[in-house]
Amino acid sequence: xxxxxxxxxxxxxxxxxxxxxxxxxxxxxxxxxxxxxxxxxxxxxxxxxxxxxxxxxxxxxxxxxxxxxxxxxxxxxxxxxxxxxxxxxxxxxxxxxxxxxxxxxxxxxxxxxxxxxxxxxxxxxxxxxxx
Numbered sequence: 480x481x482x483x484x485x486x487x488x489x490x491x492x493x494x495x496x497x498x499x500x501x502x503x504x505x506x507x508x509x510x511x512x513x514x515x516x517x518x519x520x521x522x523x524x525x526x527x528x529x530x531x532x533x534x535x536x537x538x539x540x541x542x543x544x545x546x547x548x549x550x551x552x553x554x555x556x557x558x559x560x561x562x563x564x565x566x567x568x569x570x571x572x573x574x575x576x577x578x579x580x581x582x583x584x585x586x587x588x589x590x591x592x593x594x595x596x597x598x599x600x601x602x603x604x605x606x607x608x609x610x
């Protein structure tokens with residue numbers, strides 16, 4: 480899965496079913512580019528279109544059960560790799576990293592909360608970085 484596809488899947492999982500035009504704007508890409516990406520994800524069975532209850536002419540894009548399962552598999556693999564990496568650290572390095580995370584995470588969360596209002600369409604509110 481490409482980074483762009485992963486960012487879109489994460490956004491859809493966090494924010495719920497979304498119109499394609501809204502998704503393209505939030506990810507900072509053109510509508511045709513987002514259409515192509517969504518079509519690839521649809522063919523893989525990872526996302527599906529559902530009718531927009533507020534507008535019968537429009538569709539919402541949402542993550543399928545298969546998409547959720549793939550996201551969980553990928554998250555588990557990342558956690559496992561990170562765990563193996565952390566095991567290579569000495570006690571002093573591990574303590575320093577823990578302290579740095581305790582200081583940095585609240586600041587990063589605060590920045591992520593306001594990023595879209597400051598830099599609309601950049602995708603900077605995405606947990607994994609810009610699209």
